[in-house]
Amino acid sequence: MVSAALFISLLVFLIFNLPVGIAIGxxxxxAILVGGTLSPGYxxxxxxxxxDSFPIMAIPLFILAGELMGAGGVSKRILNVANVFFGRITGGLAIVTVVVCMFFAAVSGSGPATVAAVGSMVIPTMLAKGYxxxxxxxxxxxxxxxxVIIPPSIPMVIYGVSTGTSISSLFIAGFMPGILIGLALILWCYIYCKKQGWEGDEEPFSWKRSLEAIWDAKWALINPIIILGGIYGGIFTPTEAAAVAAVYAFICGVFIHKELKLRSLISTIGGACSTTGTTMVILGCATAFTKILTIEQIPAMITNAIINATDNTIVILLLINILLLVVGCFMDTTPAIMVLSPILLPVALSIGLSPVHFGIIMVVNLSIGFITPPLGINLFVAARxxxxxxxxxxxxxxPFITVMIVCLLLVTYFAPISMFLPNLLMR
Structure with missing residues (x-):
């Protein structure tokens, strides 16, 4: 009865287009009123x-860092470096876009922030070039x-907090899947642009121009080395790394590049606060949602149902991926991880997956939700x-969703893509 009330009311609220966090709450x-086990004050x-968690403090700080880097000229300088080396290839500007997004991912941890920061620079140029x-x-x-795949990653922080999995291990495991997806997108861009006849820049390669671009972007290029090197070197935790990233982005934008003025700084901080507020409401409401799931033993029931339906590991993983792909169409990544990771992790553990590998599967899968209607937040940001x-x-x-799904299947069924680096560094 309580489970039915929980899921039916959630579906009704989503149909009425309430914000996801409010719908979950x-x-x-x-469910609390129907069950009577918990008080409404819970x-x-x-x-x-x-x-109220130290790891969760990383989320607003990474959001702020991403906003500051976009407004402070860091993204523009990364774009110039990528264009110097890849701009002459067929479909060069498309390839440059993927490379810049991969690099920006290593300092922002947010999908929509990456689209906003990089898209505002490359979209007008690509359209002018005839794409x-x-x-x-x-x-x-x-x-x-x-x-959200190449570390640092906000969804990985959410998953780590929700399941008790090491966030540092998740960050390490995210490198190779992120690079795999980036290379797959670059390959598709090259093939498609070749077919369409979209050539790269005609300007010949110049070491002088390349070194000038690298020198101009030196502070931007050092950023991920400081952040990720500090995490894996044991100098600071992922949460402390988020604070370092925000402070570093502020210093670069205000004092080094001098492109972050007072007015834009206020609007940038305001945008970060708005995003953070929405995320925190979702996290708080998802905590109550997860508690009710646990009380009603829904994770155990779903685990038993899947295992009883089939004992084939390939089929179980396929069913989980289909479920996550459907959920990603209608639910944002943060609440989806908060709600589903306690339900699906026991299933993954029962078939021998490690929590880290399953976390990467969830993040890669739900990242596809950024580009699948009707929710598809990246689609809305790009359109705007x-x-x-x-x-x-x-x-x-x-075609891009197809490429992402192929990469998802590789990450799902070939564990070394995710686990090679964590296993290597844990020896």
Whole structure:
């Protein structure tokens, strides 16, 4: 009865287009009132306790760091470096976009932030160079989803907090899947642009120009080395690394590049606060939702149902991936991880997967949700930046979703892609 009230009310609230965090909170309240096991005051308590965690402090700090880097000129300088080395290849500007998104992912941890920061620079240029609108906007929407796979990654922090998995191990495991997806997107861009006849820049390679671009971007290029090197070198924790990233981005934007003025600084901090507030409400409400799931033993029931349906590991993983792909169409990454990781992790453990490998599968899978309608937040961000209707983006997104799903299957069924680096560094 309580489980039915929980999920039916959640579905109804989502159908009425309530914000996801509010829908999760209200459905939790309905279940509490129906069940009577918890007091209604528990929901208010969960809003506090669900966000009262040292690792979760990394989320607002990484969000702020991403906003500051976009406004402070860091992204622009990374783009110039990538263009010097890859701009002459067929489809060079498309390839440069993927490379910049991969690099920006190593300092922001957010998919929409990556789309906003990189897209505002490359979309006008690509359109001016003759790339089609649907391809351009779909590309930046898809490449931006790498922002949650290459560490640092906000969804990995959420998963680590929700399941007790080492966040540092998740960060290490995310490198190779992120690079795999980046290379796959680059290959598709080259093939498609070759077919369309979209050539690269005609300007010949110059060491002088290359070194000048690298020198101008030196502070931007050092950023991920400081952040990730500090984490893996044991100098600071992922949460402390987020603080370092935010401070470093502020220093670069205000004192080094001098492009972050007072007015833009205020609006940048305001944007980060808005995103953080939304995320924290989702986290708090998802804490109450997860508690009710545990009380009602729903994770155990789903685990038994899947295992009883089949004992074939390949089929079980396929069913989990299909479920996550469908959920990603309708639910944002953060609440999806908060709600589903306690349910699905026992299933993964029962078939011999490590929590780290399964965490990477979840993050890669749900990153596809950034580019799948109707939720697809990256699609909306790309459409807004390109000043085009959403239909323009969705027309070009199918090939990119296909590439992402192929990479997801490789990550799912070939564990070394995720686990090689963690196993190597843990010896």
């Amino acid at each position: 209200l459905s939790s309240l309905v 929901l208010a308590q969960a809003l506090v306790t669900g966000t 089609s609108k649907s391809f351009t906007l779909a590309l930046i929407a898809c490449a931006g989803s790498i922002g 930046i390109g000043s085009e209707p959403l239909e323009t983006v969705t027309r070009g997104i199918i």
